[in-house]
Amino acid sequence: MPASDPHATLADKLSSRAPGGQRISYRGAQPFGDAKLRRYELENGLTILLLRDRSAPVAAYHTWFNVGSRHEKAGKTGLAHLFEHLMFNETESFKAGEFDKKLEESGAESNAATWVDWTFYHEALPKDRLPLAVRLESERMARLVLREPQVKSEKEVVANERRYRVDDDVEGASSELLYKTAFTRHPYHWPTIGWMEDIQGFTPEDCESFYRTYYAPNNAVVVVVGDFHEERLLGLIQKAYGAIPRAVIPPDDALPEPPQGDLREVTLKKPTPTEKLIIGYHGPALGDADHVPLTVLNELLFGGRASRLYRALVIDTETCIETRGWVSTFRDSGLYEMYGTARAGKTTGDILAILDREIARVTDDVASEDELGRAKARLELSLLQSLETMNGKAEQIGFFETVLGEPAAAFRRLEGYRRATASDLRKAARRYLAGQGRTLVRVLPESGA
Amino acid sequence: MKSEPTPARFELQGGATLLLEEEHSLPLVSMTLALKSGSAHDPAGKEGASRLALRMLRRGAGELSSKEIEDAIDRLGAEVGTDVSPSGATVGAQVIRRNLDPFLDLLAKMLGAPSFPADEFGRLKRETVAEILESRDSDRALAQRAFRRSLFAGHLYGRSTTGTTATVEALVQDDARAAYDLHMRRGNLVLGLSGDVDETEAKRVAERILDAIPEGVGLADPIVEPEPKRGRRLVFVDKPERTQTQILIGTLGTSAFDADHVPLGVANAVFGGTFTSRLMREIRSKRGWSYGASARLATDRHRQSFSMWTFPASTDAAPCLRLEIELLEAFVEKGITPRELAFVRSYLTRSRAFDVDTASKRLHQALDVAALDLPADYHSSYVAKVKATTLEAANLAVKARIHPADLVIVVVGTAGSTLEGVRSAIDALEEVAVVPFDVE
Numbered sequence: 068m069p070a071s072d073p074h075a076t077l078a079d080k081l082s083s084r085a086p087g088g089q090r091i092s093y094r095g096a097q098p099f100g101d102a103k104l105r106r107y108e109l110e111n112g113l114t115i116l117l118l119r120d121r122s123a124p125v126a127a128y129h130t131w132f133n134v135g136s137r138h139e140k141a142g143k144t145g146l147a148h149l150f151e152h153l154m155f156n157e158t159e160s161f162k163a164g165e166f167d168k169k170l171e172e173s174g175a176e177s178n179a180a181t182w183v184d185w186t187f188y189h190e191a192l193p194k195d196r197l198p199l200a201v202r203l204e205s206e207r208m209a210r211l212v213l214r215e216p217q218v219k220s221e222k223e224v225v226a227n228e229r230r231y232r233v234d235d236d237v238e239g240a241s242s243e244l245l246y247k248t249a250f251t252r253h254p255y256h257w258p259t260i261g262w263m264e265d266i267q268g269f270t271p272e273d274c275e276s277f278y279r280t281y282y283a284p285n286n287a288v289v290v291v292v293g294d295f296h297e298e299r300l301l302g303l304i305q306k307a308y309g310a311i312p313r314a315v316i317p318p319d320d321a322l323p324e325p326p327q328g329d330l331r332e333v334t335l336k337k338p339t340p341t342e343k344l345i346i347g348y349h350g351p352a353l354g355d356a357d358h359v360p361l362t363v364l365n366e367l368l369f370g371g372r373a374s375r376l377y378r379a380l381v382i383d384t385e386t387c388i389e390t391r392g393w394v395s396t397f398r399d400s401g402l403y404e405m406y407g408t409a410r411a412g413k414t415t416g417d418i419l420a421i422l423d424r425e426i427a428r429v430t431d432d433v434a435s436e437d438e439l440g441r442a443k444a445r446l447e448l449s450l451l452q453s454l455e456t457m458n459g460k461a462e463q464i465g466f467f468e469t470v471l472g473e474p475a476a477a478f479r480r481l482e483g484y485r486r487a488t489a490s491d492l493r494k495a496a497r498r499y500l501a502g503q504g505r506t507l508v509r510v511l512p513e514s515g516a
Numbered sequence: 517m518k519s520e521p522t523p524a525r526f527e528l529q530g531g532a533t534l535l536l537e538e539e540h541s542l543p544l545v546s547m548t549l550a551l552k553s554g555s556a557h558d559p560a561g562k563e564g565a566s567r568l569a570l571r572m573l574r575r576g577a578g579e580l581s582s583k584e585i586e587d588a589i590d591r592l593g594a595e596v597g598t599d600v601s602p603s604g605a606t607v608g609a610q611v612i613r614r615n616l617d618p619f620l621d622l623l624a625k626m627l628g629a630p631s632f633p634a635d636e637f638g639r640l641k642r643e644t645v646a647e648i649l650e651s652r653d654s655d656r657a658l659a660q661r662a663f664r665r666s667l668f669a670g671h672l673y674g675r676s677t678t679g680t681t682a683t684v685e686a687l688v689q690d691d692a693r694a695a696y697d698l699h700m701r702r703g704n705l706v707l708g709l710s711g712d713v714d715e716t717e718a719k720r721v722a723e724r725i726l727d728a729i730p731e732g733v734g735l736a737d738p739i740v741e742p743e744p745k746r747g748r749r750l751v752f753v754d755k756p757e758r759t760q761t762q763i764l765i766g767t768l769g770t771s772a773f774d775a776d777h778v779p780l781g782v783a784n785a786v787f788g789g790t791f792t793s794r795l796m797r798e799i800r801s802k803r804g805w806s807y808g809a810s811a812r813l814a815t816d817r818h819r820q821s822f823s824m825w826t827f828p829a830s831t832d833a834a835p836c837l838r839l840e841i842e843l844l845e846a847f848v849e850k851g852i853t854p855r856e857l858a859f860v861r862s863y864l865t866r867s868r869a870f871d872v873d874t875a876s877k878r879l880h881q882a883l884d885v886a887a888l889d890l891p892a893d894y895h896s897s898y899v900a901k902v903k904a905t906t907l908e909a910a911n912l913a914v915k916a917r918i919h920p921a922d923l924v925i926v927v928v929g930t931a932g933s934t935l936e937g938v939r940s941a942i943d944a945l946e947e948v949a950v951v952p953f954d955v956e
Binding site for chain 2: 174175
């Protein structure tokens, strides 16, 4: 970048005032749609991504940590998610409950999420309250207090969340079983919420150790989208986070999943009115070149009421009440999931026969240009919709930066969708959907239910 | 504080209204056609007719088949959805800017010339019946359905907008056509546009849409004020193998026109409307009994519900229920404190920024006002009303509206292991009904 870049000059100015070890560097800008996304980095490794947006007097403040359930060990599953809950408790400066109280008093909305590859915390605030987010997030990154009563109570909350999302939920239970069966070595085998016995066994020491290992500035990205004053905001972030020490982040040791050459089939009985079928094919990682054409193929097969599978399963044969597909957006190779809910009197076998027929079509033939165009238009609409709010933009940026190290990847992918040809789709279908290797979960109603 | 941006309003020919909120940062245009009447107009025994009529709009229009319509929607990068409530209905659409004109042609046809083909009508009925059956998988939906039926028994609010399997199966094409003719008339409409569209284009869009829709005046509201139910009633929805329960407790709240509507909302925010509310603190934070605990007030032209929602483990259901009722009694008897009022005023006034931070949200607030005939300043005066709410007004509203002796309590769980505990947790229980989860 040119030496006279005003943002580099700004970083130099802020650095000149900072104590030793707390310098801030400007790492350049890149397009994010029609706007510019600027990247800074603190000396302790904290990445800061800023996007100015003056469309409303509010701001989104996101903190993404490069830690998820893939970083857990067998017997300690669910720790990343439990920890996310604990981050809303006590810190050295704030008593239990004060964190949320201060945010709500300021009119802020706040929440968090954990998944296989990441954990993120987000606040949406009136723009004049951004300093509060900086203060609270920096505080809990380094000065969280973990005590037995809070850990005990939060374990109960998470156990209840598990009952709600998995144990008493047909879809949650079947999805958990799909990944448990399809993955045998890679940590995608276990659910992010964790096995119930693991959740109930955590100690404050487990939590403390996890915190000291993964919650560090060099394992995090702060994303701010909104109407902010860049120099003031950076100055605040530098002051609040600058003294937090780096940590030695353990190298990722997720074991690679061996290729699945066999058919794995499991059955789940539940008090549910109709049969359900979930299929998982091992698919590409989010960063693989094949992910884009497979996503377009998925849209062609399952996206909306005009898609092939919706027409075949829901409209033409009235086999299903609902069907959908999803190519997992994980750092490592995940699953291409397909889901169908049978109507009364129809079976998982009926669904499977139609699915297999349609899968054979996409591996044998190329799609028409019209069909391809429709899938692409739907994907473009979906991206635009995700950018309607500041929180939506911050989420796109944080997600792609954390998983791919490429914060504006959503736009690169959009270009990829536009370039994808019918032949690319068939090639992706042949690579991932042909062969015997897949996992089937059949959900059957219990008799009398 | 600067005044909030509000959508521009235009009165159009035939009694319709156009609302416009421009926002040009993304190449997207959103449209909402709000109907001022809803499923309350469905004749007795024909529940579900209005919803089916609107869903038929995409199943054939003019010379276009259902498949041709669906293909065209996708080809243009658009979405179309419908929603029906007892008091109103909407057709919502969104399209990539460059395709606005061809999409407009399609939408005008769908709204103005639906063909109600017999085969599609039969298919939609079967689809709807299957959806009703499938909704039994959701314990929360089961709880909400039982709560509405019990709280509003004998009232139009107590009926299902979707209908029941029996009423849907009994509907014929003419019922859907009749519902379409009843609702889809110019004097009964408010059209809202937001996004990448200017005033000239918006008026052109409105003209194109309204030209396609038959003339006609608005409809009289058929809903009367609901009467509160007396005593404590338990409805236990029995479902096998539940490790958890879904609990709804409630009574009537206020209508949007009541003088104590905002004061009750302010008090409710303290009780169960935030992450740090009394319910969350006592049930989730202190005891870990439920992942969530909240209280909400539904809003409509007439008194709607006040309800508390939690979902504790089956083993904690009885103590959790007892605690909730005690918290409600204390809320009514002692009210909220000056400190709580100051806190929640700050929360409600500052978080207002997120009710109006996108063009679409600003438009939908204006649509609410126009479609439900709410006071013109219903949303715009909200912050001032919150600030003006005194402790006395908030606590009087709670005392006047909520009577802990008169409660509908719905629990979805496994009766064999949970019912007796739940029953014994409720003092002065007057009525108990145990309903199988698959009764509808």
